[in-house]
Amino acid sequence: MLRVEGLNAWYGPSHVLQGIDLEIRRGEIVCLIGRNGAGKTTTLKSIMGLLPKTTGSIVFEGQEMRGRPAHIRYGAGLAYVPEERRIVPGLTVRENLSLGLVASPLKSRESELIERTKRIFPRLAERLEQTAVTMSGGEQQMLAIARAMISEPKLIMMDEPSEGIMPVLVDEMFELFKAMKAEGQTILLVEQNVELALGIADRAYVVDQGVIVHEATGAALLADAEIQERYCSV
Numbered sequence: 306m307l308r309v310e311g312l313n314a315w316y317g318p319s320h321v322l323q324g325i326d327l328e329i330r331r332g333e334i335v336c337l338i339g340r341n342g343a344g345k346t347t348t349l350k351s352i353m354g355l356l357p358k359t360t361g362s363i364v365f366e367g368q369e370m371r372g373r374p375a376h377i378r379y380g381a382g383l384a385y386v387p388e389e390r391r392i393v394p395g396l397t398v399r400e401n402l403s404l405g406l407v408a409s410p411l412k413s414r415e416s417e418l419i420e421r422t423k424r425i426f427p428r429l430a431e432r433l434e435q436t437a438v439t440m441s442g443g444e445q446q447m448l449a450i451a452r453a454m455i456s457e458p459k460l461i462m463m464d465e466p467s468e469g470i471m472p473v474l475v476d477e478m479f480e481l482f483k484a485m486k487a488e489g490q491t492i493l494l495v496e497q498n499v500e501l502a503l504g505i506a507d508r509a510y511v512v513d514q515g516v517i518v519h520e521a522t523g524a525a526l527l528a529d530a531e532i533q534e535r536y537c538s539v
């Protein structure tokens with residue numbers, strides 16, 4: 306579904322990604338792990354088209370995306386949930402979900418898509434008319450994910466979704482990712498919560514100083530204390 310080759314990215318003069326290679330197959334959960342500052346967020350932003358300067362190749366569903374604006378990539382089926390959830394606090398859950406369909410060709414299917422969202426995200430189903438700001442951080446994060454999911458992206462990329470969320474909701478969120486996968490959703494996940502992430506990942510890549518230094522199945526990496534110690538300890 307996605308093949309990234311030789312991806313380089315810069316912030317001004319700072320050369321952050323130095324040749325990232327990775328691949329995601331349909332239906333997989335793939336996890337990117339690595340220390341703070343390794344380049345995980347930059348990788349997601351580069352794939353989504355949010356950085357001004359990148360080189361290399363990002364082929365998604367057979368189409369070269371590099372150099373194309375973010376809205377074209379979105380239209381092709383890429384979605385990105387940033388670490389800072391950008392939900393609209395003063396709107397209800399339902400209104401926030403509707404925002405995910407603004408300018409989407411799927412707008413005419415809104416009620417059907419909201420029903421589907423309610424099935425996948427039961428916690429939101431109970432709160433559709435609640436103002437987003439009155440929900441817990443974890444519920445707001447689920448809303449941000451649901452809003453990205455409502456437009457039926459082929460690949461959803463999530464940056465540290467469990468950050469700052471109470472443990473019971475983190476567990477629920479990881480159950481949610483499994484349910485999304487069971488529905489056929491392909492997921493690229495950046496997570497500091499390495500054990501939980503590797504527990505659900507089909508495969509994982511370790512990023513260090515802007516390059517991929519290791520690739521393995523989630524289970525193999527989970528059992529590899531040495532790699533985890535070397536590249537993931539803070």
Ligand SMILES: Nc1ncnc2c1ncn2[C@@H]1O[C@H](COP(=O)(O)OP(=O)(O)OP(=O)(O)O)[C@@H](O)[C@H]1O
Nearest residue numbers: 316317319321339340341342343344345346347348
């Ligand atoms: N807007 C920016 N301007 C300049 N440098 C940046 C910017 N954003 C990130 N960087 C730098 O790019 C490098 C990679 O950052 P990135 O956010 O991709 O890392 P990360 O692996 O996602 O880490 P974290 O877990 O801390 O978010 C870091 O050295 C960081 O300081």
